Amino acid sequence: MAAPVTRFAPSPTGHLHIGGARTAIFNWLLARSQGGRFILRIEDTDRQRSNQEMTDAILSSMKWLGLDWDDEPIFQSERFDFYNEHVDRLLESGHAYYCECTPEEVEAMREEARAKGLKPKYNGRCRERNLPPGEGRVVRFKTPLTGKTVFNDMVKGTIAVDNTELDDMILRRTDGTPTYNLAVVADDHAQGVTHVLRGDDHVNNTPRQILLYQALGFPLPEFGHVPMILGPDKKKLSKRHGARSVMEYEVDGYLPEAVVNYLVRLGWSHGDQEIFSREELVKIFSVSNLNSSAAAFDPEKLNWLNSHYIKESDLDYLAGLLAERFAAEEGVGPEAKDIPFLKQVVPLFQPRAKTMVEMAEQALIFVQPDDCLSYDEKAVEKFLTPEAREHLERVTALLEGLDPFDQPSLEAAMQAYLDEYEVKFKLLAQPIRVALTGRTFSPGLFEMMQVLGRDKTLTRLRKALSL
RNA sequence: GUCCCCAUCGUCUAGCCUGGUCCAGGACACCGGCCUUUCACGCCGGCGACAGGGGUUCAAAUCCCCUUGGGGACGCCA
Numbered sequence: 181m182a183a184p185v186t187r188f189a190p191s192p193t194g195h196l197h198i199g200g201a202r203t204a205i206f207n208w209l210l211a212r213s214q215g216g217r218f219i220l221r222i223e224d225t226d227r228q229r230s231n232q233e234m235t236d237a238i239l240s241s242m243k244w245l246g247l248d249w250d251d252e253p254i255f256q257s258e259r260f261d262f263y264n265e266h267v268d269r270l271l272e273s274g275h276a277y278y279c280e281c282t283p284e285e286v287e288a289m290r291e292e293a294r295a296k297g298l299k300p301k302y303n304g305r306c307r308e309r310n311l312p313p314g315e316g317r318v319v320r321f322k323t324p325l326t327g328k329t330v331f332n333d334m335v336k337g338t339i340a341v342d343n344t345e346l347d348d349m350i351l352r353r354t355d356g357t358p359t360y361n362l363a364v365v366a367d368d369h370a371q372g373v374t375h376v377l378r379g380d381d382h383v384n385n386t387p388r389q390i391l392l393y394q395a396l397g398f399p400l401p402e403f404g405h406v407p408m409i410l411g412p413d414k415k416k417l418s419k420r421h422g423a424r425s426v427m428e429y430e431v432d433g434y435l436p437e438a439v440v441n442y443l444v445r446l447g448w449s450h451g452d453q454e455i456f457s458r459e460e461l462v463k464i465f466s467v468s469n470l471n472s473s474a475a476a477f478d479p480e481k482l483n484w485l486n487s488h489y490i491k492e493s494d495l496d497y498l499a500g501l502l503a504e505r506f507a508a509e510e511g512v513g514p515e516a517k518d519i520p521f522l523k524q525v526v527p528l529f530q531p532r533a534k535t536m537v538e539m540a541e542q543a544l545i546f547v548q549p550d551d552c553l554s555y556d557e558k559a560v561e562k563f564l565t566p567e568a569r570e571h572l573e574r575v576t577a578l579l580e581g582l583d584p585f586d587q588p589s590l591e592a593a594m595q596a597y598l599d600e601y602e603v604k605f606k607l608l609a610q611p612i613r614v615a616l617t618g619r620t621f622s623p624g625l626f627e628m629m630q631v632l633g634r635d636k637t638l639t640r641l642r643k644a645l646s647l
Numbered sequence: 648g649u650c651c652c653c654a655u656c657g658u659c660u661a662g663c664c665u666g667g668u669c670c671a672g673g674a675c676a677c678c679g680g681c682c683u684u685u686c687a688c689g690c691c692g693g694c695g696a697c698a699g700g701g702g703u704u705c706a707a708a709u710c711c712c713c714u715u716g717g718g719g720a721c722g723c724c725a
Contacts, residue, residue, distance in 0.1 A: 190725095224725095225725080226724055226725065228724095230725095282723095283722090286722090286723090287722095293648095294648065294649085296648095297648055297649070298648080298649060299648080299650060299721060301649095301721080336652065337664095339651070340651090341651065342650085345649080345650055345651085345721090346721095347721085349722095350722085350723055352723090353723040354723060357723085359724090359725090360725050361725095363725095364725090379719095380652075380653095380718080381719055381725095382719095382720090382725090383652065383720075384651065384652095384720040384721070385720085385725090387651095407652085407653075407719095408719075414658095414718095415718095416719095442659095446660095447659090447660095449660055451660095451673085452661060452672070452673040453673090453674095454660095471659095472652080472653065473652090473653050473654065473717095473718095474652095474653065474717080475658090475659065476658060477659095478657095478658050478659060480676055481659065481674080481675045482675095483675090484674085484676085485675090487688090491688080530688090531687060532686065532687040533687090542686095604684090605684055606685095607684095608684080609684030609685065610685060612684085613684075613685060613686095614685095619685090619686090620686080621685050621687075623685095623686085625684065626684095
């Protein structure tokens with residue numbers, strides 16, 4: 181089999197949504213898994229609703245997801261002449277005709293059909309009138325009146341539609357611009373697209389497009405329609421379901437690896453496997469494992485994957501991301517951009533952060549100047565008791581002379597203290613934690629002390645004692 | 648309304664094509680336990696589904712039909 185050519189063809193009327201992202205991923209995977217090509221086409225024929233800003237946003241989301249494309253993206257808005265040549269060919273071959281019906285008249289036809297309990301359609305009034313071109317006239321496709329259009333969908337199997345269900349769609353508007361179905365067919369053919377994998381919402385367009393391919397004498401590509409993504413409530417995904425564009429997931433602290441893994445697993449599977457690296461996906465991806473039923477988006481599972489990738493990712497990567505987060509933070513010390521230091525901090529939070537936002541929030545105490553620490557009042561009241569303070573005083577003194585100031589010796593010193601005073605560590609742990617972080621939950625005490633270093637550790641202990 | 652598509656634990660899914668190994672497996676979430684200096688992580692265990700009804704068959708989650716439910720489409724949007 182020849183190497184496949186797939187494409188992703190977003191309309192730049194909004195950000196890249198997770199649904200679109202998943203479609204893009206599948207197309208990318210289909211191409212990359214078979215040494216094919218993956219191309220991008222910006223469907224901006226509707227100039228009113230399209231703009232460059234959105235195009236840039238979509239491309240940057242694609243990059244963030246790690247979906248690289250071949251060639252420069254093409255813009256449909258720059259190819260009107262090309263599409264119109266196709267319309268002219270169809271006109272010449274008798275597959276299309278001019279129609280002078282106004283939108284109002286067509287709407288009346290549809291209303292009439294609806295009233296009879298039929299599918300609302302254009303009734304073909306100008307179909308046989310042989311109208312010449314003229315002001316206010318559109319070009320319509322002469323859809324066959326009989327027969328069925330059948331195709332074998334890569335994910336759904338055989339789909340058949342009676343041609344009578346289709347009406348004579350507009351190919352060229354009164355203003356001379358081409359419509360979606362025509363442009364898609366012209367481009368997919370011209371770009372050599374072999375596999376059209378797209379959202380479910382396009383199944384109904386497929387028979388129309390197949391008819392156009394046939395009328396134009398083009399060979400048919402393979403078609404595949406992936407089900408839509410539903411909200412957690414099984415309803416159509418909408419704003420009230422929270423973040424929906426991949427950009428939002430980026431700002432919310434999700435790793436692209438997690439988003440890709442999650443999305444790919446939504447509607448596609450490989451046995452019981454849940455975790456897939458990009459490289460592995462490229463190796464094992466197959467459209468035959470695509471699911472044909474709609475899937476609900478589950479933020480909890482995304483969170484699980486994200487924390488998994490946070491645990492797995494390497495320190496340089498995470499430290500870099502953390503530095504970026506801190507850069508937007510007020511009142512942080514120079515440590516906030518100190519990558520080697522951050523690389524010591526990150527491991528403490530890898531097992532406890534679900535997102536990078538959480539990690540930045542929890543790790544903040546490491547880059548805040550000692551006097552900027554904010555203490556949880558209730559925690560101070562509850563744990564910095566007179567008795568605890570006595571111990572803290574002595575522990576502070578003990579740590580002053582400790583060398584080396586690392587986890588093993590800190591632990592040993594503490595154990596010695598515990599033995600001497602016959603107290604349980606449980607009694608001291610929370611007071612120390614509150615003194616060091618201002619909070620009641622944090623990573624392990626000794627690992628934190630080691631990362632903080634002697635000076636900061638002592639400063640914070642003393643500060644807490646003075647509260 | 649008409650047409651198209653879909654239907655396994657709460658959710659994502661395996662199994663379905665090529666019926667028996669499935670009184671249905673995994674994962675997320677949830678619950679319980681263990682670990683433990685807090686919060687987490689981790690480990691162990693538990694709860695939990697073949698939408699309903701008819702067929703076909705010795706045998707159906709798997710094949711067929713109907714019903715119900717859900718989604719999509721029906722634009723001079725894409």
